[in-house]
Amino acid sequence: MIKVRGLKKVYPSAVALRGVDMDIQDNEWLSIMGPSGSGKSTLLNILGGLDYPTEGSVSYDGKEITTMKEDELAVFRRENIGFIFQQSYLIPYLTALENVMLAQYFHSIVDEKEAAEALKRVGLSHRLHHRPSELSGGEQQRVCIARALINSPKVLLADEPTGNLDRENTRVILELLGELHSNEGFTIVLVTHDPYVAGWGKRLLTMEDGRIIKDESFHS
Amino acid sequence: MRYRTLFFFTGKAIKERLQRIFLMVFAVSLSVGLLISMIILSKGMRERLSEELKAYGANALITSPDYINEEIVQRLSGINAIDEVLPELYGRACFKGVYINVIGMRLEDMKRMRVTGEVQKGSVLAGSRLAKAGELKTGHEIGLSIPCGSEEMKFKLSGIFEKVGSEDNALIMELKELQKLLGLENKVSIIMLRVNPAVFELTMENLKKEFPELEIKPVRQIALSEESLLKKIEFLLFVVAVVVVVASVITVGGIMAATIFERLTDIALMKTMGATNRQIQAFFIVEAIITGLLGSLGGHLLGTASAELIALSAFQRAVAVPLFSIPLAISSGLMLSVASAIAPIMRITAYRPSIILRGEI
Ligand SMILES: Nc1ncnc2c1ncn2[C@@H]1O[C@H](COP(=O)(O)OP(=O)(O)OP(=O)(O)O)[C@@H](O)[C@H]1O
Ligand SMILES: [Mg+2]
Numbered sequence: 001m002i003k004v005r006g007l008k009k010v011y012p013s014a015v016a017l018r019g020v021d022m023d024i025q026d027n028e029w030l031s032i033m034g035p036s037g038s039g040k041s042t043l044l045n046i047l048g049g050l051d052y053p054t055e056g057s058v059s060y061d062g063k064e065i066t067t068m069k070e071d072e073l074a075v076f077r078r079e080n081i082g083f084i085f086q087q088s089y090l091i092p093y094l095t096a097l098e099n100v101m102l103a104q105y106f107h108s109i110v111d112e113k114e115a116a117e118a119l120k121r122v123g124l125s126h127r128l129h130h131r132p133s134e135l136s137g138g139e140q141q142r143v144c145i146a147r148a149l150i151n152s153p154k155v156l157l158a159d160e161p162t163g164n165l166d167r168e169n170t171r172v173i174l175e176l177l178g179e180l181h182s183n184e185g186f187t188i189v190l191v192t193h194d195p196y197v198a199g200w201g202k203r204l205l206t207m208e209d210g211r212i213i214k215d216e217s218f219h220s
Numbered sequence: 221m222r223y224r225t226l227f228f229f230t231g232k233a234i235k236e237r238l239q240r241i242f243l244m245v246f247a248v249s250l251s252v253g254l255l256i257s258m259i260i261l262s263k264g265m266r267e268r269l270s271e272e273l274k275a276y277g278a279n280a281l282i283t284s285p286d287y288i289n290e291e292i293v294q295r296l297s298g299i300n301a302i303d304e305v306l307p308e309l310y311g312r313a314c315f316k317g318v319y320i321n322v323i324g325m326r327l328e329d330m331k332r333m334r335v336t337g338e339v340q341k342g343s344v345l346a347g348s349r350l351a352k353a354g355e356l357k358t359g360h361e362i363g364l365s366i367p368c369g370s371e372e373m374k375f376k377l378s379g380i381f382e383k384v385g386s387e388d389n390a391l392i393m394e395l396k397e398l399q400k401l402l403g404l405e406n407k408v409s410i411i412m413l414r415v416n417p418a419v420f421e422l423t424m425e426n427l428k429k430e431f432p433e434l435e436i437k438p439v440r441q442i443a444l445s446e447e448s449l450l451k452k453i454e455f456l457l458f459v460v461a462v463v464v465v466v467a468s469v470i471t472v473g474g475i476m477a478a479t480i481f482e483r484l485t486d487i488a489l490m491k492t493m494g495a496t497n498r499q500i501q502a503f504f505i506v507e508a509i510i511t512g513l514l515g516s517l518g519g520h521l522l523g524t525a526s527a528e529l530i531a532l533s534a535f536q537r538a539v540a541v542p543l544f545s546i547p548l549a550i551s552s553g554l555m556l557s558v559a560s561a562i563a564p565i566m567r568i569t570a571y572r573p574s575i576i577l578r579g580e581i
Pocket of ligand 2: 040041042
């Protein structure tokens with residue numbers, strides 16, 4: 001379980017988070033919506049240990065991460081967190097397979113077969129040796145998903161993962177996420193501007209001006 | 221296994237930016253090359269100078285209208301203020317019907333000369349000009365007689381030496397053997413001395429008193445002026461080298477910083493994957509090491525080639541490349557590229573990934 005308490009993030013020029021409290025259960029699929037500048041990305045970055053809050057605490061199964069040193073956080077990330085972003089950040093000079101293997105390298109050791117298997121699960125077994133520039137936007141994002149999940153993280157943090165995709169590719173990605181989510185049982189926290197995308201989650205948080213103003217659960 | 225993977229990913233990164241890497245290797249090569257050529261040249265100049273002074277640092281010369289008795293060598297060697305005593309005997313012997321100059325030296329004193337082949341007892345060395353003219357090769361047998369037509373003494377030619385001036389036309393043999401050949405047992409023609417410079421004047425006075433029958437002359441003037449000229453040239457070379465090394469540190473540092481900052485998002489991305497700073501830095505350090513090694517190699521080639529070119533045009537002669545120039549090139553090339561990589565690597569890994577991914581840098 002992820003516990004967030006009294007989370008604040010103050011920049012010299014702006015206040016991004018003004019006190020966020022929330023609990024995220026294991027295996028939950030949580031969507032976060034809200035206007036631009038409401039603090040969604042800031043919250044996600046702090047959840048993933050990419051940034052430190054000004055105040056407040058974030059704990060994973062009772063383990064506080066906001067007091068960890070940078071190297072500890074790096075180890076925490078590689079063991080527990082997978083990220084996907086709106087832009088499909090891939091290393092341009094590595095093939096799809098090698099991009100996935102790089103995540104294995106930082107985690108432990110590379111295993112080409114396992115990496116190829118992960119790409120097969122996102123439907124890219126025919127694109128293993130293509131570079132990012134030779135892949136479509138949707139395919140690139142699927143490589144990112146394979147990479148984010150290669151080390152079996154407990155939590156997948158996704159910041160507008162379909163923001164650059166058309167409806168059809170968005171659907172493909174979400175179906176893929178849904179399938180992996182129910183097979184592998186990781187938690188998803190997904191930030192989006194798109195109500196259709198948000199609808200895939202079981203719970204929706206709405207943010208405004210650095211606060212959570214609505215917390216809804218859907219039963220389906 | 222882990223290192224293999226590290227090298228694999230670094231290799232990919234290098235292949236992607238060959239042009240940059242080439243530029244960096246070139247910059248490292250230039251400064252390493254300059255350093256190496258400077259060292260080879262100044263060492264070559266010193267050797268050259270010492271050859272011309274026969275024994276480097278000889279600063280006094282003892283001559284006599286007649287031959288000098290060898291027991292004087294013994295007495296001179298016993299004087300504390302004299303560091304080196306180099307006796308030589310000059311004579312002429314008949315070789316293939318013509319008289320040539322023969323120089324007698326002690327074996328240990330011969331080691332100072334530039335010789336191909338070994339200096340051995342029972343053998344002679346030939347000056348390069350003589351060797352060329354007589355088509356003499358190491359291993360040939362040389363028969364000498366005095367006077368021409370009398371019974372020959374056989375010597376093996378064990379090497380060729382190079383010297384400037386008339387000695388190029390001479391043979392060198394062991395002092396004792398020349399004395400025997402000439403029938404001049406225990407005689408030498410001149411004695412060169414290395415007198416301790418601190419007590420030079422006093423020692424010269426004392427020598428003149430002790431050996432009134434000999435002519436004792438300082439050759440200090442020549443030695444000193446050549447030495448100070450050499451110092452000036454070396455200083456000039458050093459200044460030029462410092463300027464170029466500083467310039468290339470800046471250049472290499474700049475290119476290195478550019479290639480590292482180019483990969484800012486890659487680095488942020490690696491951090492999101494849980495890479496520690498050390499893991500990321502390892503990539504760049506390996507890249508810098510490879511660049512440094514290639515640069516050292518290129519620098520050594522460049523340095524020796526330019527030193528030889530300069531030596532050929534200035535001294536009309538190639539200079540020896542000292543063995544230590546290789547480790548020196550490698551260490552200076554590595555230091556240059558790794559040192560200039562460290563600052564940008566530290567700076568870049570200090571950034572929080574969230575800031576980079578927001579596109580603020
Ligand atoms: N590194 C930073 N330095 C200064 N201000 C920042 C920084 N990061 C975020 N902010 C500010 O904090 C606020 C929240 O930013 P954040 O990126 O979290 O918003 P968001 O909800 O993700 O918006 P969007 O939907 O446009 O992505 C904004 O006002 C933003 O300008
Ligand atoms: Mg955002």
